[in-house]
Amino acid sequence: MKNIRKTFPGVVALDNVNFTLLKGEVHILLGENGAGKSTLVKILSGAYQKTAGMILFEGKEVDIRTPRQAQQMGISIIYQEFNLIPYLTVAENIFLGREPVGFAGVIDREKMYKDTQIILDDLGVKIDPGSMIKNLGVAEQQMVEVAKALSLNTCILIMDEPTSALTEREIKELFSTIKSLKKKDVSIIYISHRLEELFEVGDRVTVLRDGKYIATEQISNTTAEDLIRMMVDRELKEHYPRNVVKPGGEVLRIEDLTAGNVLKDINLSIRKGEIVGIAGLLGSGRTELARALFGLNKIVSGRIIIHGKSEKISSPRKAIDLKIGFLTEDRKQQGLVLGLSLKDNICLPSVDRLSRFGIVNRKQELITANKFVRNLQIKATGLDQKTMYLSGGNQQKVVMSKWLATEADILIFDEPTRGIDVGSKVEIYKLMNDLKEQGVAILMISSDMLEILGMSDRIIVMHDGKITAEYASHEATQEKILHSALGAA
């Protein structure tokens, strides 16, 4: 792809970008949110039309007008959100729109399932072609997407943030699949924010910044620091700028808590100005614990003590009144009302406090929203901008603001930096430091091991609904945490 330019009304999304993909290589596309990675691959896969520049495919100039045309050329894309139909089977999804037909247009189911089995075996994955998509896990669904792409004789496979929802083990499996694809001469464009995995899976890397081409490097010739510098154009001395604050008194204590279907005998205490990291694999009960604290999980037995008083938290409203804030894992589904403005989102949990006799004090709303937009440096056209048009990092800052506006002194952060670019990540960490200094207690759930190690004052590891270990920040290591997370005593 040569000198690619793409403009949207009012914005230049890509400016003079060059990108070369070799046969059988894994080429990482790296850049902050809004750098133009998605736009570039969307042009390649026919979802967008380029404004200027040209695309050469096997040496010939081509014009890719529709996703269908891209598919016929052998270019497939797997988005973060899968395009699978939940109530159809694996085979039906793979052959959707091009089912093998037999006599009188009736679908030849036998052939369809047999062909699917061949593709899946070839990939080395154990999935029944007859299972319904909705019954599969995220990793398996992703494999179905890969299988679908292969059945289309794909020679260029684009993967957008393929590991964002996978567990460690699933990521390993994905990587071995990628390696076997390389052997079949499939070229892969791989978009990811996670630096550590790039070195494991990539051959070359191209960095974009603000819609501009920065550089293409051999992965083996570069380091994480180099890449970050190229991405953000500023030295990031510390990824994890943890400051040490002397913790104050205890604000929250959980005693022998059994709740929902998962949590068993949880004991936990957190003090003012402390960040407690909660590590564990998916399904270990971390989010369940957060939900129990926020009145969303039925408490079977045990006590939750806040500021020395035993409290019954029966609903999110009650939790908010007790000054608990819960930044949920899924920003778009649970954190934001995407169709509403920055201001409305920031003020949503505080509307109650900002109203008298049911009438909202609109001036106070504006002041509140303005304060956080300024303090957190949220980039937007104005307070009235709908949150759906913000970048991931800025969206996350809006969710943070929403909870800060409630003046909560216990904040639960569930995966606070998932899917966020490096620059915004550091800003969020700095914000967590500021909160610590103000005496806020933070429970941070994270699957990012480095984040847990880098930001927590204490680390708690969960497995199978129970707390299996607790480490002070200086004694914790990746190995120890993983060990406890796997339930090995």
Add this chain to the structure above:
Amino acid sequence: MMGKEFILHNARQFGTLIGLFILCIILWILTPHFLTVSNLLNITQQTAINAIIAVGMTFVIITAGIDLSVGSIMAFSGVVMASVLNAGLPIPLAILIGIGVGILCGLVNGLLITYGNLPPFISTLGMMSVARGAALLYTNGRPISGFTGDFRFLAVGEVLSIPVPVLVMIIVYVIAHLLLTRTKLGRYTYAIGGNEEAAMLSGINVRFYKTAVYGLCGMMSGLAAIILTARLNSAQPIAGIMYELDAIAATVIGGTSLMGGEGRISGTLIGALIMGVLRNGLNLLGVSSFIQQTVIGAVIIIAVLVDMALKKQRG
């Protein structure tokens, strides 16, 4: 907020308003009688009932719901009110009872949706039939008529030379606009429609506010019943058939999305006026009622198509 920013912020409303003006100009050219004070007053008066019901519908649709029972509830509260009026109860009390019946039916809808977890389509479809049946049962299928002049004033009277129904409509719209833009109820209505889960996680009592919104919608049906009964000088158990569709049409033409989370009360007023002007104009032109039906249906479809195309362009 004035000038350019104001226009940009309300672009959708201005678009619908321009549509209304164009429609008026075409009708003015085609029939000179259209642009007379008496005819315009006539239009607003005829629009009032649909416009009032559409207010409730707008709230419901912003929460991503729908209410199919508004016409039936209107008929039921109309006949109940008429019967207590004829039994000799004072007018204000009868009116309160009529509105109360509307609110009750609406709250039942709301409770079925929030606590019974029924889809709004189903519970209000059921209520549509239940309320209609109740109205027929209550009256044995016969209309109730013969009211005092004082009651008739509510339809034919004028205050400061504005017809009472128009005045009621204006008051309802001002209050509804303030409710939607300046109160907790309004904020939560948008939040629930935009993302119910996020609203719940922000500490909003979703069930309470959703039920309240359906109660409000029922209240609007009760209010409309008063005006209709006074105008016809009779409460009909079969009144208001298909009114739900007119109310939905006014709301949707006014730019409220059936997906919920967005919409303006001012848009709904313009939507209701477009429907009213269209009916009136086609009548003046002597177009047969069969063709009228078809034209109005087509206008609804075109309005939404244009809206979607514009939205897509704006990104």
